[in-house]
Amino acid sequence: MTLGSVPPKFKVSIDRDQCMDCGRCIENCSYGVYRREGDKILIESRKCTGCLRCVAMCPRDAITLTEKPVDYRSHPLWTREVREDIIKQACSGKIILSGMGNARDLPVVYDHLLLDACQVTNPSIDPLREPMELRTYIGKKPSKLKFRKTESGEVELETKLAPNLKLNTPIMIGHMSFGAISLNSQLSMAKAVTELGTYMGTGEGGLHEALYPYQDHMIVQVASGRFGVNIDYLERGAAIEIKIGQGAKPGIGGHLPGEKVSEEVSKARMIPIGSDAISPAPHHDIYSIEDLVQLIRSLKEATEWKKPVFVKIAAVHNVAPIAAGIARSSADAVVIDGFRGGTGAAPKVFRDNVGIPIEVAIASVDQKLREQGVRNEISIIASGGIRTSADLAKSIALGADAVNIGTAALVALGCRVCGNCYRNLCPWGIATQRPDLVSRLDPEIGAVQVSNLIKGWTDELSELMGAAGINSIESLRGNRDRLRGYMLDEKMLEILDVLPAGA
């Protein structure tokens, strides 16, 4: 090759005056940045991913990390990233693989939406004093209720209610499979959602038996690879999710690399150790909306219509009519994953270019379902780049019933969003199956951290609602009057059905 090397992404340095030579950086870095030679710790900056494990574990704050230590000649079009990608592909002729969510600096719609609060004319509510109703039911709601009088004169409900999931807070954790992430990560989150009275997804990786005690708070996933799917698995889940698409990579399937198919992963997925686990792009028994109906009903028949069935789609251009089709398909909820959704691995060109923002997708789906009079037929679960309780509140005001978080929960477990999830070397014990790394994450402690995050957001949501004079999540749902757009264009405001700030 005549191209030479591209500059290192990070420059790592140790303040030798501060360093006590304890070697924790060497022990902790699974990427091999540090090594000892004689009495000196040497640094190979090129290997650094910016995971910050060393910085977090250094007892003396002696480590400094600088991003992009070498400047390129600046250019607005031929950015550093573009040039480096070309060099990589010129060397390899391959598809560029990336981790985590969309890494482009595109405008975030959430940041251009502002919430309302009460002043003078109607009083705000203090959640410390007044009950705030955050309980959320996910599933079909009847369009009307019928009652009958029994012989003894009592009134009883005649309408048969569809099964619903009861959430104490409208925050769930999305599907991240055992395989993509470690068992200790799943256990941490499972303990947290069980304690909090909410739910998490298994992802398409089966249900490891260590998770059976939490199965009543786990939504099992049926994706195109059908890994780990059997009748036992379907019966264990609190609900079943059919994964059609994922926000980070709409339109394509998934490949869990053989490196990550350890003995335990192989057991849960029911595939041989070390073989690639390939989920095809489509479900090969679903080539139409009618086929989707058939898979949904086959799952309902298998579980005797006792469990809600969700359908997860990526937010793409025609998300609203697709969701309207799903609403008529016997599904109980549609999960919409926006283009900022995370992933263990996705081709970079997909992660950064395919799909639409979740904010817009929620608004257009909610609008379409209301127009067609089927909003009660299906709950909307939004995911893909929800970072704060403000994003949560805005999602609900735009029309979502609940949100799924993913990356936020992983950050609560230690993830620093370095984006190297596909290498099986995650030093935080999250996106890895290497036993020595997995053991760094204690599920008991992890559970407390995830639970703290969700509690914090839940309290913030109560405060935001109270400030807006709202004491029930139902009154916030789809309440776009409590949102204002700031620096959004007219068409965007029209799609979001939100007035501009000042109006």
Add this chain to the structure above:
Amino acid sequence: MKTVKIDARGMHYTPLNQKIRAAIADGAEEIILDNVLGQRFIGDGLRGNVRIIVNGVPGGDLGIFMSGPTCIVHGNAEHAPGNTMDKGMLVIHGSAGDAVAHSMRGGKVFIKNNIGYRGGIHMKQYEVEARPILVVGGTAHSFLGEYMAGGMVLVLGIGKDKAMTDRGIGSGIHGGEIIIRGDVDDYLLGTGAKKFKFTESDLERITPIIKSFCEQFGYDAAEFLDTNYTKIGPVSSRPFASKYVWE
């Protein structure tokens, strides 16, 4: 043996499946379904070792998620019989539609005549106890054994000049094997699939399967017990390993 008869005429699949479940709960060992006409999901998610005889044409997803029972169909089947099936057996005295044995992970599916497109797609296996087997007496359309990750597909081509004439056999295959009676033209193979020599030891391995198939449909197994087969398997168990470069 306790036998229960159910007349499925004009019945929706949900009450039909409820009746089947009720019969099993009541200790039925054999259930005969008469006048079946397009009811989907027969045998869906059933466990145990009940025998279900279907007289008529069942609808899609026969035996989906099934884990144990045997289901014998006197007629054709719609699409995806044996979908994500775990254990047990489907015997179809006729032909079946597309995606037969889709993602099947254990048990047997025997089809007397022909199947549609994508037969055996993404079948997978885990250790020895979960190894799915699909046997087709006639022929199959394109993309047979696509994305196959384990198990075995056997096509006998009974009554055909060539057992397979459709393309894309084993495209994306990364585990398991496809065995086809006679020769298979190279241009019929999909990406990632490769021909292997069918040996005496292969024959020994598949002999019990051939015998069991012939027993179901009244064929003479001796006609099929030679090495005139083509074995098709994966080039690699990691077909995508060299497709990517890190960000």
